[in-house]
Amino acid sequence: MIIIFKAEATEGQVNAVRQALSHKDLMLQDIKGESTYMLGLAGDTSQLHPEEFMRFEGVEQVVRVSEPYKLSGRRFHPQDTVIDVNGRKIGGGHFAVIAGPCSVEGEDQVLSIARDVERSGAKFLRGGAFKPRSSPYSFQGLGLDGLELLKIAREKTGLPIVTEIMSSEFIEVFARDVDIIQVGARNMQNFPLLREVGYTGKPILLKRGMSASIEEMLMAAEYALLGGKSQVILCERGIRTFETATRNTLDLSAVAVLKEKSHLPVIVDPSHATGYWNLVPPMALAATAAGADGLIIEVHNQPEKALCDGQQSLTPMSFDNLMIKIQKIRNVLYDDGSES
Numbered sequence: 001m002i003i004i005f006k007a008e009a010t011e012g013q014v015n016a017v018r019q020a021l022s023h024k025d026l027m028l029q030d031i032k033g034e035s036t037y038m039l040g041l042a043g044d045t046s047q048l049h050p051e052e053f054m055r056f057e058g059v060e061q062v063v064r065v066s067e068p069y070k071l072s073g074r075r076f077h078p079q080d081t082v083i084d085v086n087g088r089k090i091g092g093g094h095f096a097v098i099a100g101p102c103s104v105e106g107e108d109q110v111l112s113i114a115r116d117v118e119r120s121g122a123k124f125l126r127g128g129a130f131k132p133r134s135s136p137y138s139f140q141g142l143g144l145d146g147l148e149l150l151k152i153a154r155e156k157t158g159l160p161i162v163t164e165i166m167s168s169e170f171i172e173v174f175a176r177d178v179d180i181i182q183v184g185a186r187n188m189q190n191f192p193l194l195r196e197v198g199y200t201g202k203p204i205l206l207k208r209g210m211s212a213s214i215e216e217m218l219m220a221a222e223y224a225l226l227g228g229k230s231q232v233i234l235c236e237r238g239i240r241t242f243e244t245a246t247r248n249t250l251d252l253s254a255v256a257v258l259k260e261k262s263h264l265p266v267i268v269d270p271s272h273a274t275g276y277w278n279l280v281p282p283m284a285l286a287a288t289a290a291g292a293d294g295l296i297i298e299v300h301n302q303p304e305k306a307l308c309d310g311q312q313s314l315t316p317m318s319f320d321n322l323m324i325k326i327q328k329i330r331n332v333l334y335d336d337g338s339e340s
């Protein structure tokens with residue numbers, strides 16, 4: 001529900017409405033328009049009646065919002081959210097590429113890749129320490145040791161680190177050490193985890209579940225935003241369809257839909273979406289043209305020896321070539337030569 005105040009409404013009149021709502025279990029959000037002031041009510045508003053609020057002085061209109069995603073939706077928050085990690089921004093016209101290996105495998109590996117992707121213009125380093133593998137017999141990641149290696153790579157290159165959390169067991173460590181906490185496709189609807197990560201205050205990279213609708217994804221973001229502390233980046237990473245030529249089907253239209261429905265930054269992962277390194281550049285370029293706020297791309301210095309997802313990893317050289325083309329598209333369509 002949104003309460004819209006008259007242009008001449010006083011602070012006292014707005015506060016009277018706030019006061020009347022204070023004993024209800026609702027989250028109030030300020031929405032400031034050009035000349036209007038609005039109050040967004042998130043939570044269960046089914047028992048509230050718009051007429052109740054029309055009686056307050058200064059209230060112009062009360063509107064029920066049909067979308068269930070109040071915090072992630074644009075209606076309450078018309079302006080784009082910008083995620084800022086030490087001056088590195090994503091969203092609201094700021095484009096950033098996150099790159100690195102699927103998994104952290106060792107110090108030399110992660111350092112070498114981090115240095116290469118940084119030189120090519122990546123703004124963040126990705127790397128899995130805890131890996132959600134389909135088979136329990138596959139490499140499961142280096143765990144906390146992997147996180148330590150990411151920290152070394154951050155120190156040596158200045159790249160903030162993005163890595164996946166799989167359970168709340170290590171939430172304090174992630175809250176302390178990780179710059180952007182990734183919640184993977186398999187955990188997109190792990191609601192207790194989303195709630196907990198939402199209290200860390202660290203930005204969350206939320207990947208779309210393999211069979212999640214856009215609305216389900218926005219509702220998952222809603223869980224993470226409930227804590228009121230963390231911001232969320234939405235990531236389209238392909239969904240399961242009948243098509244077998246690619247690992248998943250990249251739903252590029254999700255970028256346009258999400259940007260319309262939500263104020264949150266939207267990025268695309270062409271690596272997991274396609275599953276093949278040769279398909280990564282065309283889809284990365286298409287996502288850039290479609291208006292994504294960034295990309296997350298797997299890069300490995302020896303893809304043929306990678307312990308995870310080597311077949312979809314770019315070499316540092318092909319990543320470098322791709323970054324040049326991405327910049328060209330940004331320059332033509334978005335006129336921001338300095339951003340990526």
Ligand code: PEP
Binds near residue numbers: 128185207272
């Ligand atoms: C990943 O980014 O390493 C990953 C496992 O991706 P997803 O959760 O999208 O499968």
Ligand code: MN
Binds near residue numbers: 102308309
């Ligand atoms: Mn991977």
